[in-house]
Amino acid sequence: MNAKSVLRWILLVAVFGSVGFYLYERPDQAMADGNPAKSDVSAAQVVVTYFTTDVRCDSCRTIERLSRQAIEEGFPEQVASGLVAFRVLNTDRPENEHFLDDYEIANKTVIVSHQVAGAETEWTDRQDVWLLLDEPDEFLAYVREPVRQYLGED
Incomplete structure (x- = not known):
């Protein structure tokens, strides 16, 4: 050569x-x-959203993976029936920027939203997911707790 x-x-x-x-x-x-269709989300009673950006580190990917696991493994029947939905939204996209103000988001986070008749009635910011990255069992329980509450399982 x-x-x-x-x-x-x-x-x-x-x-x-x-x-x-x-x-x-x-x-x-x-x-x-990994996102359900908009109609699936609007029919859900509980919507769990991981808000991310274009820039994603290993911790960001871990938060997404564990959040998805918390919902899909913790509520398989409710996910299958559409009662609970998990989605990932990128706040760097123009159509999602309003969520930064809606939920007062300053960093990547997980929001658990309670819906009644397609309208949000309350929500919980699970911002401490960052502190639980090395404790997967605690992470899963932390994300699942408001979902159980909104479903009336507590």
Whole structure:
């Protein structure tokens, strides 16, 4: 191989590596796949939302994973029936920016919202999820507690 061929291969690897990294770091597609349809959310009695941004660290991904686990494993029948819904929303998207003011969000967080006839009646900010990242059992219980309360299970 001559120097020109080596340089061509280096450039190709750099370009494809950059594209791969960009696609891996983009949360939009992954979040869209995990979100229920809007009609599913509007019919739910409890909506659990993880609010994130375009920039996501390992802790952010852990919060999303554990929050999803808390809901899907803690309330499988209610999720299947549409009574409870989990979603991920990116507040860097223009259509979601209003949630920053609606819930007084200053950082990535989990909001548990109680819905009656499609209208929100109350909500709870589970902002301490950041403190429970290394304690998964406590994290799961912390996220599930207001869901149980809103479902009348407490």
